[in-house]
Amino acid sequence: MSVPAPRASTPQAPDPPGRQPGVGPDPSPWLLAGPYPACLVVGIVVLAMGVLARRPDVGVLGVPLLLMVAWTWFRRPTGRPEVQIAHGEQTPGSGRLTAEIRVGDQAAERPRNLVGFRVGAPGHRPVECLVPDRPGTYPVSMRTVRTGRREVFWLEQRAASPDRLWVIPPAERESLELTVLPTSHPLALAPLPFRLAGLTGQHGSRRAGDGGDLHDVAPFAPGDRLRRIDWRVTARLNTGGPPIADRAAPPITTLYVRRTFATADATVMLVVDSRDEVGPRVVTWNDSAALGEREASSLDIARVAAASVARHYLNAGDRVGLEDLGRLRRPVPPAAGRRQLDRLVRRLALAQPAGEPTERKRVPRLPSGALIIVFSTLLDDDPARLASHWRRAGNRVIVVDVLPPLSTVDLNSRRLTAYRIVALERRDRIRRLAGNDVELVSWPSTADPVVPRSALTVLARQRRLPLGASR
The missing domain is CATH 3.40.50 (Rossmann fold)
Known part of the structure; x- marks a missing residue:
């Protein structure tokens, strides 16, 4: 039996101070990485050295770096990669809990960036993975003997552009809570209460009624059913009375019924x-x-x-x-x-x-x-x-x-x-x-x-x- 759990929501960047929620465009979560300033500084220094030394051959070496920086600036990534953690199929008693890391958005139209995530679980070593930002599902699992409502998985994510010059720093840790149902073992026999209650069930009680075990044989009384008549006992016990002319057997004067113990439930x-x-x-x-x-x-x-x-x-x-x-x-x-x-x-x-x-x-x-x-x-x-x-x-x-x-x-x-x-x-x-x-x-x-x-x-x-x- 699988245990449903709510899907973890994708964290959103906080609103800047002074801007009302829902008004204006959201700030971009992408930040400049370490190589970007280095490439910019090296390009400017090399170009300046070539100009000051009147060495065009040296100054040309800084132009590719500046062009790469400019190209990267105008092609700044937009949006945030979609990374979600959701529950998987759970089997009570198996001792294994599963979850799915879902990466990518099919409807998104943006360059394929790189997404890195780290998944951890209580008592287990975290697992890190770097994947492209395209639709995909990555299963994770853990073993445990614990049950109940527990936080079983946590997820940390980050992203980078293909040229590694734009990055999204690690977001807040997301957690996935599951209700781990306890398993059950089959039991052969179990004790019963002192007195059984109810009008029907699978346990034999001590009162007379419709059941299976014989209680006694008694004369027919008002309220007894005709199908309860035991004709063999009736024929054996009816031995008195004058015989009938055309029969050798004595007449039947009293009917006898079989009474059984009633069944009840506990x-x-x-x-x-x-x-x-x-x-x-x-x-x-x-x-x-x-x-x-x-x-x-x-x-x-x-x-x-x-x-x-x-x-x-x-x-x-x-x-x-x-x-x-x-x-x-x-x-x-x-x-x-x-x-x-x-x-x-x-x-x-x-x-x-x-x-x-x-x-x-x-x-x-x-x-x-x-x-x-x-x-x-x-x-x-x-x-x-x-x-x-x-x-x-x-x-x-x-x-x-x-x-x-x-x-x-x-x-x-x-x-x-x-x-x-x-x-x-x-x-x-x-x-x-x-x-x-x-x-x-x-x-x-x-x-x-x-x-x-x-x-x-x-x-x-x-x-x-x-x-x-x-x-």
């Missing part, structure tokens, strides 16, 4: 903690911009995990919603369908930290009886407090730990001590969650879904009951 709420974003190197925790393009942050892992879980439940016909703890806005209500998956993936890609992490004073209101899956690093008490509250309210709560494998290299003694204190508090927080009957799953990376897939399969096969319910 309601799943994804809760993403986007209040902080940390990388695998602890030394970069105070600066998320220091993360490399090959280092997936905790929020990148949360996006991939949430997209994978949402895809699994929506493919099963369930209803999935989304709550972002980092934004005080209305959550995405639970819904089903392909459009809901696109909406959730887009909202996940736009989830990012906004200032310092804040504590939720009021617990978000989520649908009763829903399966709540929390994606968090558990570096503070707020997600654990909310998860415990939802579990006490009777919901099944699963916490997905999205903290990447950590590296404490380059930490001094003070920072290492601070990290150990944070790690101990996080460990105690996880123990309290287990004591509150909150299930925990670890999702360590964006590229290897084997461990979380196995953990979710184990949770799906476990039969769990609400707090206080008897087996």
Whole structure:
């Protein structure tokens, strides 16, 4: 699925002081280069030396230089070369982002100049290129494991006339922002809430209705459908009564119907903690911009995990919603369908930290009886407090730990001590969650879904009951 992005606008020369915008001709962006004054000075000096020394043969040597300068002055370039950077085709999960550098304007009528541009990307070495000013497209690409709304490419451009005497200095850097959508991994099985809701679905419930699994056999009652009558059971159970003269079998006095378990769908709420974003190197925790393009942050892992879980439940016909703890806005209500998956993936890609992490004073209101899956690093008490509250309210709560494998290299003694204190508090927080009957799953990376897939399969096969319910 490609991610559309606005095309970068071509920078325009600023208006000179005292001139109103849109009034009068725009000033030319072309400036004289270094060889131009040198050729002019050398030509004048040689011509003057020939005149003063009365040496016409010497003075003639400066005439070609002066003629070249005059010719270049009267053929001064006009207009600005068109150089734009635009998005290319993006494939979620491929790890490659592409863009296109579009040079030249087909409708322009001017001499073919030279255009130089430099393209860079975060964590990559810039690439420079010098091309003629004619229509053409030059693709560029980069590799990354990061997701979300990011500035992925920047462009610097300059131009020169064919004789290198007129140039356009480097303009302001243009940037291209893309919304990199997270990929999703297929899951075999996933846990369900304690009680299923809805009148139809793909999951078997515990109430009688139209379904597939046998519930029991009961006498026919008003409201039962005739197609539910089990004639074999009816014939076997109707053994009493006087026999009919022309038949050997006893008469049928009671009809029996087969009742089945009804099917239902599940309601799943994804809760993403986007209040902080940390990388695998602890030394970069105070600066998320220091993360490399090959280092997936905790929020990148949360996006991939949430997209994978949402895809699994929506493919099963369930209803999935989304709550972002980092934004005080209305959550995405639970819904089903392909459009809901696109909406959730887009909202996940736009989830990012906004200032310092804040504590939720009021617990978000989520649908009763829903399966709540929390994606968090558990570096503070707020997600654990909310998860415990939802579990006490009777919901099944699963916490997905999205903290990447950590590296404490380059930490001094003070920072290492601070990290150990944070790690101990996080460990105690996880123990309290287990004591509150909150299930925990670890999702360590964006590229290897084997461990979380196995953990979710184990949770799906476990039969769990609400707090206080008897087996």
